[in-house]
Amino acid sequence: MSLARLLRSPDAVAGFVILGLLGAMALAAPLLFPGDPLAIAGQPLLRPFQDWALPLGTDRLGRDVLAGLFHGARTSLAVGLAAAAASILVGSIVGTIAGFAGGLVDEVLMRITDAFQTVPGFLLSLALVSVVGPSLGVVVMAIALSAWTGPARIARAEVLSIRERDYVASARVIGMHPVEIAFREVLPNALPPVLALSSVIVAAAILTEAALSFLGLGDPNRVTWGGMIAEGRAVLRSAPYLSVIPGIALVLAVLGVYLAGEGVVEGTAARERQA
Amino acid sequence: MHAPIRGNASMNRTFRLLKRRLVGAIPVLLIVVIGSFLLLEAAPGDAVDAYVASVGGDAGMIEALRQGWGLDASPMTRLAAYLWALLHLDLGHSVAFSRPVRDVVLERLPNTLLLMGAATALSFALGTALGIVAGARPGSARDRALSIGSLALYAVPGFWLALVLTIVFSVELRWLPLSGMETIASGKVGFARALDVARHMVLPVTSLGLIYLALYLRMMRAGMAEVWRMDFTRAARARGIGRRRIVLSHVARNALLPLVTMLGLQSAQMLGGSVVIESVFSVPGLGRLAQEAVGSRDTPLLIGIILVSAALVIVINLLVDIAYAALDPRVGASEASA
Amino acid sequence: MSALLELRGLGVRYSGAATAALEGVDLALAAGERLAVIGESGSGKSTLARAIAGLLPRTARLHGTITWPGLDHPARNGRDIGFVFQDPGSSLDPVMALGDQVAEVAHANLDMGWRAARRLAVELLDRVKLPEPAALARAYAHQLSGGQKQRVAIAAAIVARPKLLIADEATSALDTIVQAEIVALIRALVTEDGMALIFVSHDIGLAANLADRIAVFRHGRMVEQATTAALVARPRTDYSRALLVAHLGLEA
Ligand SMILES: Nc1ncnc2c1ncn2[C@@H]1O[C@H](COP(=O)(O)OP(=O)(O)OP(=O)(O)O)[C@@H](O)[C@H]1O
Ligand SMILES: [Mg+2]
Numbered sequence: 084m085s086l087a088r089l090l091r092s093p094d095a096v097a098g099f100v101i102l103g104l105l106g107a108m109a110l111a112a113p114l115l116f117p118g119d120p121l122a123i124a125g126q127p128l129l130r131p132f133q134d135w136a137l138p139l140g141t142d143r144l145g146r147d148v149l150a151g152l153f154h155g156a157r158t159s160l161a162v163g164l165a166a167a168a169a170s171i172l173v174g175s176i177v178g179t180i181a182g183f184a185g186g187l188v189d190e191v192l193m194r195i196t197d198a199f200q201t202v203p204g205f206l207l208s209l210a211l212v213s214v215v216g217p218s219l220g221v222v223v224m225a226i227a228l229s230a231w232t233g234p235a236r237i238a239r240a241e242v243l244s245i246r247e248r249d250y251v252a253s254a255r256v257i258g259m260h261p262v263e264i265a266f267r268e269v270l271p272n273a274l275p276p277v278l279a280l281s282s283v284i285v286a287a288a289i290l291t292e293a294a295l296s297f298l299g300l301g302d303p304n305r306v307t308w309g310g311m312i313a314e315g316r317a318v319l320r321s322a323p324y325l326s327v328i329p330g331i332a333l334v335l336a337v338l339g340v341y342l343a344g345e346g347v348v349e350g351t352a353a354r355e356r357q358a
Numbered sequence: 359m360h361a362p363i364r365g366n367a368s369m370n371r372t373f374r375l376l377k378r379r380l381v382g383a384i385p386v387l388l389i390v391v392i393g394s395f396l397l398l399e400a401a402p403g404d405a406v407d408a409y410v411a412s413v414g415g416d417a418g419m420i421e422a423l424r425q426g427w428g429l430d431a432s433p434m435t436r437l438a439a440y441l442w443a444l445l446h447l448d449l450g451h452s453v454a455f456s457r458p459v460r461d462v463v464l465e466r467l468p469n470t471l472l473l474m475g476a477a478t479a480l481s482f483a484l485g486t487a488l489g490i491v492a493g494a495r496p497g498s499a500r501d502r503a504l505s506i507g508s509l510a511l512y513a514v515p516g517f518w519l520a521l522v523l524t525i526v527f528s529v530e531l532r533w534l535p536l537s538g539m540e541t542i543a544s545g546k547v548g549f550a551r552a553l554d555v556a557r558h559m560v561l562p563v564t565s566l567g568l569i570y571l572a573l574y575l576r577m578m579r580a581g582m583a584e585v586w587r588m589d590f591t592r593a594a595r596a597r598g599i600g601r602r603r604i605v606l607s608h609v610a611r612n613a614l615l616p617l618v619t620m621l622g623l624q625s626a627q628m629l630g631g632s633v634v635i636e637s638v639f640s641v642p643g644l645g646r647l648a649q650e651a652v653g654s655r656d657t658p659l660l661i662g663i664i665l666v667s668a669a670l671v672i673v674i675n676l677l678v679d680i681a682y683a684a685l686d687p688r689v690g691a692s693e694a695s696a
Numbered sequence: 697m698s699a700l701l702e703l704r705g706l707g708v709r710y711s712g713a714a715t716a717a718l719e720g721v722d723l724a725l726a727a728g729e730r731l732a733v734i735g736e737s738g739s740g741k742s743t744l745a746r747a748i749a750g751l752l753p754r755t756a757r758l759h760g761t762i763t764w765p766g767l768d769h770p771a772r773n774g775r776d777i778g779f780v781f782q783d784p785g786s787s788l789d790p791v792m793a794l795g796d797q798v799a800e801v802a803h804a805n806l807d808m809g810w811r812a813a814r815r816l817a818v819e820l821l822d823r824v825k826l827p828e829p830a831a832l833a834r835a836y837a838h839q840l841s842g843g844q845k846q847r848v849a850i851a852a853a854i855v856a857r858p859k860l861l862i863a864d865e866a867t868s869a870l871d872t873i874v875q876a877e878i879v880a881l882i883r884a885l886v887t888e889d890g891m892a893l894i895f896v897s898h899d900i901g902l903a904a905n906l907a908d909r910i911a912v913f914r915h916g917r918m919v920e921q922a923t924t925a926a927l928v929a930r931p932r933t934d935y936s937r938a939l940l941v942a943h944l945g946l947e948a
Pocket of ligand 2: 743
């Protein structure tokens, strides 16, 4: 899509600016704050804008809030992107197989999808983390475990409509193997609508990661915004900023993902209308 | 001939639909149960460990129990035993509470239902109403403002909103209680007690419901924009129908249908969301119970909660299907002749 | 007979369109007169019909004047103008009972209570010759055939006994037999109520069958108008002649 069209929508521009800033924060975190963000940096409960060495103050244990914010951006974005990528990958494969194979395979796969949509996703994530134990990889898996169903349904619907088109028929005629047809001819064409969903999935993944961390089920060796919010809860009366600041970062991140995603989808739709 | 214009046709239609959905729910539930079984198997310790940990007992007794409960049998037999127990509504034994999982879960369920019901009512009513205001004139200033506002709201995590609302309304303004379901040992009864519970529920319901309010608003607005493009709205204008009636009785009425479906789909998500909200506000419901189960590594309890939640989601979706069939005369029409 | 409607130099340009969809149209319609508007696809027939009924998109620009000498007030949709659309399937709300869709027109235009409006709706469904009108009033659009739906749409259009009925390709989506039935119905209703009719069609045969006068459109301009007899006997433009020949050729 042309950059010019994207830039015409102020919402999309705002979204990409926010995402750009967060991405820069995530990348710059180890450069600007090379120390362990979980280490003590100063006196505890220092308010924001008091000490320019610690601009956003410190938490109950004297950890640097700004450093936490930067390193938290790293975790949030990494988990969000990884979980979304995993869900889309798994979902597209399941959906493609279901739609392409049809019959009993389709029936079984779709009932499994139904089952995953029936169980509250967050409870499923909770169960997995609690059984396997919290680490970044497990959190990513736990989120993907409940998020792959959306992409699977859309991929299946797309595959069903693409399956009968000419280029698939001709691939069949020249004797391509069904699996090859499914993944070389059908899946790439079914992917765009699935990807249109990706901003929603990334946003949901960021929110789920935050909620898990908030409940103390995030990776204990990493700073997360959800964990920072939970940490600030203990001193909600005396130092509300400790919960408010990382929360604002979280809202901005999710908003940025939505705005950018909507901008891309609208831009693509506009291009298709013109074509 | 096109003749099915009889009164009880819609009853039959609903009944057929219900039957099909119920039959369809069986394999889904079975898959959920098998998944739960696998998770239980994966967790360290088994049901006997759980039982003994809470009730006590020596090695001999553990061995006897294992045999008695069939836990030394093959996985297939154990799955069969698990299914058999579930059929008798036996969800196993909770370590943390030293009680049957079923009793603990049933005790907490009503509070969650109250919370979810109120949050759904709030978000659906306000969300559709604001969605109608926005969608009545697509592209108007009001539409733009509501659209941006709802997107911002849609990005706010419930647990953080809960904390911010607490800071404002409980800590600073002191208008609303900080947490809990009702004032402890207040001795209130009847209406006074209901009012007390309501005051306690304001913040949890708001925190849980606002994100869905934003969702319903956005769906309503988008749906109305789509209906406006349909011929029958122009036809209504050509027939001299007033704008107000076109907006409410035609455009909003048609745009409402996908929202009703969403109501069912959202129920699973809202149950998940209630975990954090109930934890923040110490509401003794299913969600908080799940957190407690995780905290005390009580896997049987957690699995029990998941199973009950899944059953609840299925029931809610059935109710939504009935409501939808009542709202959309086209449902099941294609199979009416069959 | 006095004029009901007069168009002077009517032109319409849709936003973003390079050329005008309608240009320099002068046309008068007497009360009770039946006018057919014919022309190829894209010639501006629907644009004309919508301009008269004030149903153009808000972004479309209109030139010239539309006056209603036959009315002592500006024409109102539903009350003075009845409009029947091409696609009977999509001009009815799929989730509102058919009787209610007719009744709401009575309620809106005749200052009628809902109870009376519903009664009138059943009468009207009977008048457009639908079977079992009382039961049908409680049915929904998907339960009807295309022809039946179009009858309901016609009932909704004539509720308030408008002075003018506009039918924009009201029969094009129907098969030939049903087409003839709907044309017969429109003819009967127009005669009984003394309504003027603008019948938009690309089928010169149907038009000739129904109308006193025919206006031929091409590329947004009215290329010819004449009484039906005169136009069929002695078309003055090659275009009208071509339309006639094409039609007769089909007949032969
Ligand atoms: N809403 C609109 N926006 C922009 N252009 C339009 C719109 N409606 C019609 N047009 C254009 O105006 C011209 C006249 O269209 P109109 O619908 O009046 O033709 P018509 O004679 O009714 O054709 P048909 O027989 O296909 O119904 C066409 O070129 C059409 O593309
Ligand atoms: Mg037309």
